[in-house]
Amino acid sequence: MTVRFLLDNEIIETDAAATDSVLDLLRYRLRRTGTKEGCAEGDCGACTVLLGEPTGDTVAWRAVNACILFVPMLDGKALMTVESLGGTHPVQHEMVARHGSQCGFCTPGFVMSLVGRSMTAAGTEGVAVGDVIAGNLCRCTGYGPILDAGEAVPPEPRDDTALATRLRALPHGEGEGWFAPRTADELAALLVAHPDARIVAGATDVGLWVTKQHRELGTVIFLGDVADLRDVTDTEAGLTIGAGARYSDAREALTRLHPDLGELVRRIAGVQVRNTGTIGGNIANGSPIGDMPPALIALRATLTLRKGDARRTIALEDFFIAYGKQDRSAGELVESIFVPRPAPSALIRIVKLSKRFDSDISAVCGAITLDIADGAITRARVAFGGMAAIPKRATACETALTGAPMCEATFEAAATAIASDYAPLDDLRGSAAYRLTVAANLLRRLWAEQSGVPVSVLEDMDG
DSSP, X not given: OXXXXXXXXXXXXXXXXXXXXXXXXXXXXXXXXXXOOSOSSSSSOTTEEEEEEXXXXXXXXXXXXXXXXXXXXXXXXXXXXGGGGTTOSHHHHHHHHTTOOSSOSSHHHHHHHHHHHHTTOTTTTTOOHHHHTTTOOOTTOOHHHHHHHHHTSOOOOOOOHHHHHHHHTSOOOOBTTEEOOSSHHHHHHHHHHSTTOEEESSOTTHHHXXXXXXXXXXXXXXXXXXXXXXXXXXXXXXXXXXXXOBHHHHHXXXXXXXXXXXXXXXXXXXXXXXXXXXHHHHHHHTOTTOSHHHHHHHTTOEEEEEETTEEEEEEHHHHEEETTEESOOTTOEEEEEEEEOOOTTOEEEEEEXXXXXXXXXXXXXXXXXXXXXXXXXXXXXXXXXXXXXXXXXXXXXXXXXXXXXXXXXXXXXXXXHHHHHOOOOOBTTBOHHHHHHHHHHXXXXXXXXXXXXXXXXXXXXXX
């Protein structure tokens, strides 16, 4: 069936298979060749476009990677490419005036990211220009002029009332082999009817299955239009995050819960990926190097799963069974995540370790939560990603901490215990010895920070 979206106020109608990419649609069918293919995995930003969806009486825009976005995900939305700017946008003027383009290949992607900032698009409000373009790679190392060009154009919200009205009037598409439900109830019913269907939220991982592995996905259910799965509710008890909430949607609330959570989200890929990737998808995917699960496990998060009208709630740590295997039956979906509000006195440290600061996959991601009373640790939860086949608690380390006094000897014992909790693998991101060493050193660093010992030598670990 036909997918309908607006491109420069023109209704585009196109037939699409579930896994047709937006990049291919633009370049080969619509001849919008300004959008480049650099990596086909959402890493370099050369294919950045702006996607708008009606929200209330306006349009919410976000920068996304066209290479791993599937065409059905455009349905009912507005699309803006570099050609849409007509060469007259202030960002384009500043890029030319400040010599921000060298070979020019990456330039359209940078321009679209900076245009998104100028429109206060998702993930850019109050964010430094350097973070806005962290998902864009310049192969000529010309970042200075690009940063200057971005700084020269102040953000200014748009009036998209008329555009929102047009978008809401577009018929809802559905195609052979794919579905795009609008409510959680509709999604749950579809999964009961199609229990083996592939659920796609942001496609930030599944997109690579198609572009890099050429996998067939079978029946696909897109959940990006399920508005009631995108709710983020902040209460005195804690934070409830709908499984369809994107990282950019949840970052502010996570930062309020604890600043380390906000910093962790900032380190998860670039703005384009955070604008499409979902926290629920990251969990459901079950990757041992997913960034969010270790932090949420350390914070005692629970997971609500739904099958039809039946729901069950489990501890997040119990969802991960073995590599590639999660506690989710056919036709069941991850519906929401609940993160209890930490006690004001809790000591929390969350650290991501990677070879590159921006847009890199973790070598190790560690999270430590300690409840302390009268100079002793009354409860400890320590979890790591990248150390085992699943995100996993360090139970021996926790035992060494629980009931022990807050002192150097306690943290040294806990650091030593890490070796009995994990047997990590060697891979391109780090050796087993490196992983064990840095995981132990996170405990030592935490004590050093609490006792006032300078940790400047260790600060590079965050990068």
